Amino acid sequence: MTTTTTVDSELANILYDRLHLHSSDAHIAVVGDEAFAICDKKYHNVSHSDTVGGLSSYEHCDAILAANVLNDHDLYKDNSRLNSLIRSLLHRLLDGGFAVVSGTVEDGQAVARLTHFFDVFRSDGEHDTTIGFEFIEARNLSTEVQQHQNWLRLVWVLRRTQFESHHETTFRDFLDNHQYKGSCVDAYEWIFGPGFISPGGAKENLHYLEKLQINSNQRMLDIGVGIGGSAMQVAQTYGAEVVGIDLSSNMIAVALDRAQKAKNTKVSFVITDVLKVEFAAASFDFVYSRDCIHHIPDSKKLFGRIYQWLKPHGKVMITVYSQGPGVLSEKFKKYVKEFQYNFHTLQEYTTILKGIGFGVVAVDDVSDRLKATLQNEIDKFERQKDEFISKFSEEKYNVELTGWHSKIGYIKEKNLVWAQIYAVKS
Numbered sequence: 521m522t523t524t525t526t527v528d529s530e531l532a533n534i535l536y537d538r539l540h541l542h543s544s545d546a547h548i549a550v551v552g553d554e555a556f557a558i559c560d561k562k563y564h565n566v567s568h569s570d571t572v573g574g575l576s577s578y579e580h581c582d583a584i585l586a587a588n589v590l591n592d593h594d595l596y597k598d599n600s601r602l603n604s605l606i607r608s609l610l611h612r613l614l615d616g617g618f619a620v621v622s623g624t625v626e627d628g629q630a631v632a633r634l635t636h637f638f639d640v641f642r643s644d645g646e647h648d649t650t651i652g653f654e655f656i657e658a659r660n661l662s663t664e665v666q667q668h669q670n671w672l673r674l675v676w677v678l679r680r681t682q683f684e685s686h687h688e689t690t691f692r693d694f695l696d697n698h699q700y701k702g703s704c705v706d707a708y709e710w711i712f713g714p715g716f717i718s719p720g721g722a723k724e725n726l727h728y729l730e731k732l733q734i735n736s737n738q739r740m741l742d743i744g745v746g747i748g749g750s751a752m753q754v755a756q757t758y759g760a761e762v763v764g765i766d767l768s769s770n771m772i773a774v775a776l777d778r779a780q781k782a783k784n785t786k787v788s789f790v791i792t793d794v795l796k797v798e799f800a801a802a803s804f805d806f807v808y809s810r811d812c813i814h815h816i817p818d819s820k821k822l823f824g825r826i827y828q829w830l831k832p833h834g835k836v837m838i839t840v841y842s843q844g845p846g847v848l849s850e851k852f853k854k855y856v857k858e859f860q861y862n863f864h865t866l867q868e869y870t871t872i873l874k875g876i877g878f879g880v881v882a883v884d885d886v887s888d889r890l891k892a893t894l895q896n897e898i899d900k901f902e903r904q905k906d907e908f909i910s911k912f913s914e915e916k917y918n919v920e921l922t923g924w925h926s927k928i929g930y931i932k933e934k935n936l937v938w939a940q941i942y943a944v945k946s
Contacts, residue, residue: 526663528554528587531622531675535583536562538798539618539677549578549612552587559585572605575612583618584609590623596634606641610651613680619653622661624673628773628780631658631674635769635791638678645682653678657792658769660776665788671779705747705770707912707920711897715749715778717771718810718839720893725750725810726757728837731942734758738805741765741829743794744812748775748787754808755786763804765790765797767815795821802831809838814861820872827876830945836878838941839886842866846934855926866939879946883939887931890938898924 532555535541535548541563549567550556556568567578572589586609590596595605609619621638625631635658645651656677664673705717713721720727729750734740736759742751745764754762764787766772772791779787790797795818807826816822826836843863856863864872866883873881901908901921908917930936 526667527622527661527673528552529558530661530663531555531585531587531620532558532562534620534675534677535559535585535618539583539620541583541618546582547578547580549575549581549584550587551575551585551589555585555587572608575608578612580614581612581617582614583620584612586619586621588623589621590625590634596623596625596630599637602634602637603641606638606653607643609678610643610645610653610680615651615680615682617680618656619678619680620675621678622673622675624670627672628776631672631776631791632769632773634658634676638676642683650683651680652683654681657790657797658772659790659792660788662788665785669780669783669785671776671789703912703916705768705774707908707916709747710908710911711900711920715747715752717746718750719890719897722749722753724889724893725753728810728839728940729754729757729808732806732808732835732837734760734806736760739763739803740806740808741799741804743807743809744815745775745789746771746810746812748772748778748789750808750810751775751787751789752778752782752784755784759786760805761786763788763790763799765792765794766812767791767793794825799829801828802834803829805831805834807834807836807838809840811839811841813838814841814863817862819862819864819869820876823872823876823878827878827945832945834945836873836941836943836945838939840869840939840941842869842937842939844887844931844934844937848935849930849933851926852930852933852935855930866937869939869941873941873943877946878943880942880944882942884942885937886940887936887938891928891931894924894928898928 544564546563547565548559548563550559551569551572560566569575572586595601638653639655642650642652656679658674658676660671661673661675664670708717716722739761740754742762742764745751745766748764751762751764754760769791772789775789807830843865870881870883
């Protein structure tokens with residue numbers, strides 16, 4: 521079987537396996553010969569075109585599979601043609617219909633730009649409605665990773681939906697334009713160390729990994745993988761396979777570029793919302809996350825999904841900012857609101873995990889480790905002030921230093937707790 525056919529099989533299987541379009545009567549429109557041949561075996565009503573322009577005669581589609589269209593004369597670099605592509609896809613799909621779009625891009629920044637374009641594009645629908653795409657995911661094509669060590673051929677999965685206005689923003693857009701915009705990501709990495717945007721960098725990360733007894737034939741899901749340092753650390757240190765997911769396209773852009781250089785086929789990445797992404801049941805030996813899940817609005821749903829994805833006796837290891845037992849200050853409340861955090865107490869996490877069915881649950885306060893780590897990072901700030909300012913700005917220096925001091929203050933006031941969550945599936 522050729523590589524092309526294998527890639528197109530992977531694309532076609534997204535419709536059937538991950539989007540659950542199991543009805544043989546679903547109307548599928550396909551751009552690309554190989555993908556069409558595969559879909560034609562699964563569905564009765566499949567339309568075919570050699571180009572996106574050829575889709576103009578089709579309408580009311582349940583899904584459109586546009587294989588490799590982004591590389592048609594570098595379409596992905598041309599905003600005008602990209603506009604036309606997205607508008608064409610939107611107006612050929614039913615509400616709730618899926619677009620599956622693939623292509624190879626030149627670097628991670630192109631991935632981030634395309635993801636943003638798909639996520640925020642809006643068009644006028646019928647009857648004074650506004651339509652756009654609900655962004656589901658952008659992921660590496662595993663065939664390309666395994667056979668060609670290519671992390672820059674991706675597939676975007678999108679769902680047509682209605683929005684209240686042309687200006688309605690998404691949480692992914694909020695993250696990429698506020699806390700994790702490009703300059704912030706670079707500054708965080710300078711603070712935490714190469715590859716990391718979580719406290720303590722590689723050394724602190726290894727402290728938690730060592731508790732899991734990982735071996736080379738196992739598989740890990742890393743939620744909030746950031747710029748990929750933890751995933752690479754697991755693959756290089758233990759030889760295990762890691763699927764890293766993050767909602768921030770800015771951070772995954774960095775991870776993809778570095779994976780492309782490192783050529784370690786044990787790692788792959790997905791830009792997605794953990795509450796929307798699909799993985800098969802019992803897919804992972806470990807679910808791991810560092811200082812991410814306080815961004816996620818529904819913790820019960822999150823841990824329910826984690827439980828489903830874990831193999832029997834699979835393990836969870838998470839560090840997360842949590843709510844402490846102290847009287848919450850107005851400053852702390854403002855901090856939580858500004859960053860749209862979803863904090864729980866340690867007892868609330870324990871109750872959630874036990875209620876879902878985890879057999880072993882240990883939720884511990886490790887705030888002393890965070891406080892010591894923050895102080896070390898403050899010392900680095902002050903010791904290397906001139907270097908930081910030369911790379912970023914004095915304003916950025918003052919903002920970040922103030923933020924680090926504030927976190928130590930929140931810990932001392934028992935407003936903020938750093939929780940370590942360890943759990944085992946029964």
